[in-house]
Every structure is written in C-alpha cells, then in structure tokens.
Amino acid sequence: MTLLHDPLRKSSTSAPLTLDGSPVTLEDIMSVAEGQRRVMLSTASDFRARIARGNAFLERLLEEEGVIYGVTTGFGDSCTREVSAADLEQLPRQLYTFHGCGLGEVLSVEASRAVVMVRLVSLCRGVSGVSVELLERLVWLLEHDIVPVIPEEGSVGASGDLTPLSYLAAALCGEREVFEHGKRRPSAEVFAKHGLAPYRLKPKEGLALMNGTAVMTALxxxxxxxxxxxxxxxxxxxxxxxxxxxxxxxxxxxxxxxxxxxxxxxxxxxxxxxxxxxxxxxxxxxxxxxxxxxxxxxxxxxxxxxxxxxxxxxxxxxxxxxxDNPLFDAEAGKVMHGGHFxxxxxxxxxxxxxxxxxxxxxxxxxxxxxxxxxxxxxxxxxxxxxxxxxxxxxxxxxxxxxxxxxxxxxxxxxxxxxxxxxxxxxxxxxxxxxxxxxxxxxxxxxxxxxxxxxxxxxxxxxxxxxxxxxxxxxxxxxxxxxxxxxxxxxxxxxxxxxxxxxxxxxxxxxxxxxxxxxxxxxx
Incomplete structure (x- = not known):
C-alpha cells in the first residue's frame, strides 16, 4: 500500500478515475466523495468480459436449478427455505424492503457519495455475479450527483452494512429518497425528471449491493x-x-x-x-x-x-x-459461500x-x-x-x-x-x-x-x-x-x-x- 504523501488533501486532477477492477486508494475515494473527480467505468473488453462471465455463470446455475444462497433461498437463518422460480425477481426487492428500518441522522452527501463509490469498487472485482448494467447505473448516480439518503444507524457490521446499504438498493429501484445536488427529493421523482426508468435488480444484485462493508469503509x-x-x-x-x-x-x-x-x-x-x-x-x-x-x-x-x-x-x-456473499469463480465453475462481509x-x-x-x-x-x-x-x-x-x-x-x-x-x-x-x-x-x-x-x-x-x-x-x-x-x-x-x-x-x-x-x-x-x- 502507498504511504501517505499528504493527508488526503483535495485532489487537483481533472482526469476521471477509470474503474476496471484495479486497486484504488483512499485519496481516490476522497476525491470522488468531495466532488473533485469524476468516475468512469472502463470500456476495456477484458474487464467487461470478466464482469459478464460472472453474471453468465450465475444465470447458468439458475438454469441448472442450482441452489444459491440469497438467490434461490431466503436470507440469513431462512437459507433453508427455497424460493420458487416465479418469485426470484421479487426476492431482491424483499431484501431491501424489510431492511428499510434505519434510524438516526442521515449520512452527509459526501459520505453517501463515498458509500456508492466504495460499493462500486468492490463490485468491479468481478466475483459478485452482478451485471455491467448495475455498475453503469452506480456510475450514473455519481456522474449526476444523485446519491441515496442513508440513515447512519442500524448496522452491526456483519452481514455487512445491510440496513444502511438497503437505501442504496432501494434508491436505484426508484424508492425512498436521494440527494440530487445536495437537495433531498424522492427517488422516483428524480429518475422521472432524467427520463430514466428505475433499475430492476437481477438475481443476486440486491444481496451484492447490501451484503458488504461499504458504509463502515467509507466512513x-x-x-x-x-x-x-x-x-x-x-x-x-x-x-x-x-x-x-x-x-x-x-x-x-x-x-x-x-x-x-x-x-x-x-x-x-x-x-x-x-x-x-x-x-x-x-x-x-x-x-x-x-x-x-x-x-x-x-x-x-x-x-x-x-x-x-x-x-x-x-x-x-x-x-x-x-x-459480499456468496462469491463466484466463473473460471473454476464454483460458488463460494463465506463471511467476507x-x-x-x-x-x-x-x-x-x-x-x-x-x-x-x-x-x-x-x-x-x-x-x-x-x-x-x-x-x-x-x-x-x-x-x-x-x-x-x-x-x-x-x-x-x-x-x-x-x-x-x-x-x-x-x-x-x-x-x-x-x-x-x-x-x-x-x-x-x-x-x-x-x-x-x-x-x-x-x-x-x-x-x-x-x-x-x-x-x-x-x-x-x-x-x-x-x-x-x-x-x-x-x-x-x-x-x-x-x-x-x-x-x-x-x-x-x-x-x-x-x-x-x-x-x-x-x-x-x-x-x-x-x-x-x-x-
């Protein structure tokens, strides 16, 4: 890791930060959070192919009727309950819905930007089974300075920051509230203003967004x-x-x-x-x-x-x-269940x-x-x-x-x-x-x-x-x-x-x- 060259002073660079799964620094996060630097998703074919392989592997597992935690099962201690194929699309919404119980003050706009950025960096690693479309939507939020309103209380830090990150998932889907250029507004209203349909979470994407350490790391x-x-x-x-x-x-x-x-x-x-x-x-x-x-x-x-x-x-x-959990190794063809959250x-x-x-x-x-x-x-x-x-x-x-x-x-x-x-x-x-x-x-x-x-x-x-x-x-x-x-x-x-x-x-x-x-x- 790089040593501190200056204690995270505001970035003066105008070059966008391109995300391709490579490591980023604390300074990178701060420059985005403080509105000093733009973010872009890499257009490199190898990066996009890596993301697509993970998502395709997940889709193949579903076609083969594989059991995947949080994708074909309930969450937490409900992992023994199988979810019917007809309800798979509804499952991610259920996850962010019942976690919508955060309290306390809300995170600042800068902190919320950092949360979105930290989650995006993690998902760009390419082992969470998400689609390129989800990554692009997260970049869109940062590009348009639209970030979720996130109550700061309600996380015990495992399984990750479930409750606060549910506000990110819900905002992507046009629910709850966002800050648009610092002003608090309903998510659906903001998306309609920009002519953008709310995002529809694919299997595992709700869990991938929420089942991680993005809030604690951003703070x-x-x-x-x-x-x-x-x-x-x-x-x-x-x-x-x-x-x-x-x-x-x-x-x-x-x-x-x-x-x-x-x-x-x-x-x-x-x-x-x-x-x-x-x-x-x-x-x-x-x-x-x-x-x-x-x-x-x-x-x-x-x-x-x-x-x-x-x-x-x-x-x-x-x-x-x-x-997040589970992770997918598309090359080896395996699903890895663990506790990285x-x-x-x-x-x-x-x-x-x-x-x-x-x-x-x-x-x-x-x-x-x-x-x-x-x-x-x-x-x-x-x-x-x-x-x-x-x-x-x-x-x-x-x-x-x-x-x-x-x-x-x-x-x-x-x-x-x-x-x-x-x-x-x-x-x-x-x-x-x-x-x-x-x-x-x-x-x-x-x-x-x-x-x-x-x-x-x-x-x-x-x-x-x-x-x-x-x-x-x-x-x-x-x-x-x-x-x-x-x-x-x-x-x-x-x-x-x-x-x-x-x-x-x-x-x-x-x-x-x-x-x-x-x-x-x-x-």
Missing part, C-alpha cells in the same frame, strides 16, 4: 483523512505553544530521538525542530524540563503518525476487496484510531491549560487576556474557552471505549458474532469532531500567546515558518483584546480544519 476513509491532518495540525499548534510558553526547543533534538527510533515520532520531532528553528542542542538547555504536554508531544502525536500506515493498509485492503479489520482500525486521536485532544487541552495559567505560562497575562492592565479585572480572555476545550476533551475520551468488543448475537443467532465496524467508524467521526473543536480552541489561544510573547522585551524572534502560519490564521481570527464572543471564530476554525485548509509541512 473510515473520512476518519483517516481527518486524523492524518489533525496529527500535523497538532504538531504546528505544539510549536506555537512552545514558543508562547518560552519553552525549551531542544527537547526535540535529533540525536535524542534517534535513541528511540519510532519513524512517526521522529518525524514529529523533526517538524517541531523545523518550526522552532532549533537545529542544534547546546551543552546545557535554558530550561531542563518542560511539562509533558509539550516535551512529550512527539510521543503522543507520533502514535498517530506511526499508526497511519497500518490503518491505511486495513482500509485500502477492505476497499479493494470483494466482501465481516468488518473486523475496519472495526479494529477505527477503535485504535479513536484512542489515538482522542489523545491529540487531551494533549492540546493540556497545552491550553498551561497557556492560560500564570503559574505555568512564564510571564503571560492571566487567561491570555490582551486587555490593558486597567481593564484586567473586567476581561477574562480564554477562561471559558479552556473550560469548553476541557469539556470537549472529556467527551472525546469517554467515547474511546472499543465498539468491536460489543458483539451481539442477532438474526435468530445466525449472525451470532458481528464486527460493530460501522458503530466504531461513527464513534471515530464523532470523536474527531470533538478533537477538531479542541484544536480550534488551542489554535486560537496559541496564536494569542505568540502575539503576547512577541511583545515582551527580550523575546526570541518568531521563526519564519511559524510567522507565516500565524499571519495565515490572522486572516480569520483577529487578536483578542477586549473580551468578545468567540463561537463564530471557533466554528470558522473548525470548518477550516475539517477542510484541511492549511498546507502543513512538506511531504
């Missing part, structure tokens, strides 16, 4: 992108905090970190050295030991950086897999990501607590207030912001309980061990929202701390890279002199962080 891609960016942003905020606190920049010495050679941890230390312009450590440092939230920042952020490659491996392998790898990655990313919030919250406290901030005003001394009693600076950051951090830490250990026996004990991968991914996204809020608060305060430190006599010059970043931030958040409500500015920063607005560090 995992977003979680990965946001976490990768937050690791870099937390490093930059740490550098600002070290300068603000008049801290010891030599805690990040290259020789020191060579003694503990975790690659990601060393990369964070190198970035801090670059930001703080501290290439060489003197014989005796000006301050022996800063507090852990700055001194050990590479060790906290480094856990994320060192985990990104294996999170990527788990997600990209899942993304590029055939994960089980989302254990996604669940494990998301549970780990939750803990590592929540620790970023805890780190930044502790840095903010140092910045506002005159016992630890080495001469900065109480609560980083920028008011004149005569107004000091009236102004309270970042006092409430630090309280808010502490609340968001506590909530993030509370949510780190692993979801994957809460398997429940479902569906008459047929699904008696399930992954909870989708819940883990949803938890991760909620935690990341909270981490981004803490980062916004810490960034706002750190910029204030830098400004206040620079005013002091004898202050060290602000290194060029930090000065440029501070100027970029100041286009969105002015210094805090007299108290003002900061909600709008914090929300702006949260939006910028989620959009991965600032380019942080060279690849």
């Amino acid at each position: 995992g891609v977003f979680a990965f992108a946001r976490t990768a960016y937050l690791a870099r942003l937390a490093t930059r905020i740490t550098a600002l905090s070290v300068y603000s606190l008049d801290g010891n920049p030599y805690h990040f010495d290259a020789d020191l970190f060579a003694a503990k050679p975790h690659p990601g941890q060393n990369q964070v230390a190198a970035r801090l050295r670059e930001d703080l312009h501290a290439p060489r450590t003197p014989r005796n440092s000006p301050r022996l030991q800063d507090r852990y939230s700055t001194r050990c920042a590479p060790h906290v952020i480094g856990v994320v950086e060192d985990s990104l490659p294996w999170w990527r491996q788990f997600l990209e392998t899942e993304l590029n897999s055939a994960n 089980y989302g254990g790898h996604v669940a494990f990655a998301m549970d780990g990501l939750k803990q590592a990313s929540a620790n970023l919030a805890d780190l930044l919250d502790r840095q903010l607590a140092l910045l506002v406290d005159t016992r630890f901030n080495h001469g900065l005003p109480s609560n980083l207030s920028g008011a004149e001394p005569a107004r000091a009693a009236l102004n309270h600076g970042y006092k409430a912001v630090q309280i808010g950051a502490s609340a968001w951090t506590a909530e993030a830490l509370k949510l780190t309980m692993p979801a994957s250990v809460f398997s429940r026996s479902t569906e008459c004990h047929n699904q008696d061990k399930v992954s909870m991968g989708t819940i883990a991914a949803r938890d991760a996204l909620r935690i990341l929202t909270l981490v981004e809020q803490v980062a916004a608060a810490a960034l706002h305060a750190a910029c204030q701390g830098v400004d206040l430190r620079r005013r002091q006599a004898g202050a060290a010059p602000l290194p060029k890279q930090l000065a440029g970043f501070l100027d970029a931030c100041r286009t969105h958040i002015p210094p805090l002199v007299e108290d003002r409500a900061l909600e709008a500015e914090l929300r702006t920063l949260c939006d910028l962080i989620r959009e991965r607005h600032w380019s942080l560090y060279d690849a």
Whole structure:
C-alpha cells in the first residue's frame, strides 16, 4: 500500500478515475466523495468480459436449478427455505424492503457519495455475479450527483452494512429518497425528471449491493483523512505553544530521538525542530524540563503518525476487496459461500484510531491549560487576556474557552471505549458474532469532531500567546515558518483584546480544519 504523501488533501486532477477492477486508494475515494473527480467505468473488453462471465455463470446455475444462497433461498437463518422460480425477481426487492428500518441522522452527501463509490469498487472485482448494467447505473448516480439518503444507524457490521446499504438498493429501484445536488427529493421523482426508468435488480444484485462493508469503509476513509491532518495540525499548534510558553526547543533534538527510533515520532520531532528553528542542542538547555504536554508531544502525536500506515493498509485492503456473499469463480465453475462481509479489520482500525486521536485532544487541552495559567505560562497575562492592565479585572480572555476545550476533551475520551468488543448475537443467532465496524467508524467521526473543536480552541489561544510573547522585551524572534502560519490564521481570527464572543471564530476554525485548509509541512 502507498504511504501517505499528504493527508488526503483535495485532489487537483481533472482526469476521471477509470474503474476496471484495479486497486484504488483512499485519496481516490476522497476525491470522488468531495466532488473533485469524476468516475468512469472502463470500456476495456477484458474487464467487461470478466464482469459478464460472472453474471453468465450465475444465470447458468439458475438454469441448472442450482441452489444459491440469497438467490434461490431466503436470507440469513431462512437459507433453508427455497424460493420458487416465479418469485426470484421479487426476492431482491424483499431484501431491501424489510431492511428499510434505519434510524438516526442521515449520512452527509459526501459520505453517501463515498458509500456508492466504495460499493462500486468492490463490485468491479468481478466475483459478485452482478451485471455491467448495475455498475453503469452506480456510475450514473455519481456522474449526476444523485446519491441515496442513508440513515447512519442500524448496522452491526456483519452481514455487512445491510440496513444502511438497503437505501442504496432501494434508491436505484426508484424508492425512498436521494440527494440530487445536495437537495433531498424522492427517488422516483428524480429518475422521472432524467427520463430514466428505475433499475430492476437481477438475481443476486440486491444481496451484492447490501451484503458488504461499504458504509463502515467509507466512513473510515473520512476518519483517516481527518486524523492524518489533525496529527500535523497538532504538531504546528505544539510549536506555537512552545514558543508562547518560552519553552525549551531542544527537547526535540535529533540525536535524542534517534535513541528511540519510532519513524512517526521522529518525524514529529523533526517538524517541531523545523518550526522552532532549533537545529542544534547546546551543552546545557535554558530550561531542563518542560511539562509533558509539550516535551512529550512527539510521543503522543507520533502514535498517530506511526499508526497511519497500518490503518491505511486495513482500509485500502477492505476497499479493494470483494466482501459480499456468496462469491463466484466463473473460471473454476464454483460458488463460494463465506463471511467476507465481516468488518473486523475496519472495526479494529477505527477503535485504535479513536484512542489515538482522542489523545491529540487531551494533549492540546493540556497545552491550553498551561497557556492560560500564570503559574505555568512564564510571564503571560492571566487567561491570555490582551486587555490593558486597567481593564484586567473586567476581561477574562480564554477562561471559558479552556473550560469548553476541557469539556470537549472529556467527551472525546469517554467515547474511546472499543465498539468491536460489543458483539451481539442477532438474526435468530445466525449472525451470532458481528464486527460493530460501522458503530466504531461513527464513534471515530464523532470523536474527531470533538478533537477538531479542541484544536480550534488551542489554535486560537496559541496564536494569542505568540502575539503576547512577541511583545515582551527580550523575546526570541518568531521563526519564519511559524510567522507565516500565524499571519495565515490572522486572516480569520483577529487578536483578542477586549473580551468578545468567540463561537463564530471557533466554528470558522473548525470548518477550516475539517477542510484541511492549511498546507502543513512538506511531504
């Protein structure tokens, strides 16, 4: 798998992504989900022949009266019940109909695009028995920015994301609702507007659409992108905090970190050295030991950086897999019944990501607590207030912001309980061990929202701390890279002199962080 070259920044390529069963990357999914790149189905004869062979093999089995799970039988524990030939066309509709019980908030348009894309990539592997027509219809949805409205709750992560993916199957068939260019409308109405008949699912196509890990994987891609960016942003905020606190920049010495050679941890230390312009450590440092939230920042952020490659491996392998059931080997002439819909790898990655990313919030919250406290901030005003001394009693600076950051951090830490250990026996004990991968991914996204809020608060305060430190006599010059970043931030958040409500500015920063607005560090 490719290593992260830049934390999933928005794609600038205009070339369409052509799907032919070859592996795609997390960046490919994000570029489509964020509306930056078009998708095309390959016209190559070998690719289309491979898809057609799988579908033809399935049709031949039906003619020979073969028993195929979910095609000629009921679903789950009903697999012993044979479906009559007259009802085979109705069976896929029954599947998405009785699974139409999702609740909770609906996925964002971007997340829904990612779901369609992830399912499409899997079906292009050519072993799910679907037709080229189904793949073309999925591409049509993305091309016209028409995606299903999908409730986010109701999946236990095996047999895949059945309930949320039923909304994709139903939308293709002209039922339920879709987002058309972001506007929620009935599917049938949208298809009629485009002069397109609702799709009629062929045998196995309902199961192929629904019996997979597309929702948890799609959400995992977003979680990965946001976490990768937050690791870099937390490093930059740490550098600002070290300068603000008049801290010891030599805690990040290259020789020191060579003694503990975790690659990601060393990369964070190198970035801090670059930001703080501290290439060489003197014989005796000006301050022996800063507090852990700055001194050990590479060790906290480094856990994320060192985990990104294996999170990527788990997600990209899942993304590029055939994960429905059953699968068909047309060349060998066999039907393979298994459990590839089980989302254990996604669940494990998301549970780990939750803990590592929540620790970023805890780190930044502790840095903010140092910045506002005159016992630890080495001469900065109480609560980083920028008011004149005569107004000091009236102004309270970042006092409430630090309280808010502490609340968001506590909530993030509370949510780190692993979801994957809460398997429940479902569906008459047929699904008696399930992954909870989708819940883990949803938890991760909620935690990341909270981490981004803490980062916004810490960034706002750190910029204030830098400004206040620079005013002091004898202050060290602000290194060029930090000065440029501070100027970029100041286009969105002015210094805090007299108290003002900061909600709008914090929300702006949260939006910028989620959009991965600032380019942080060279690849």
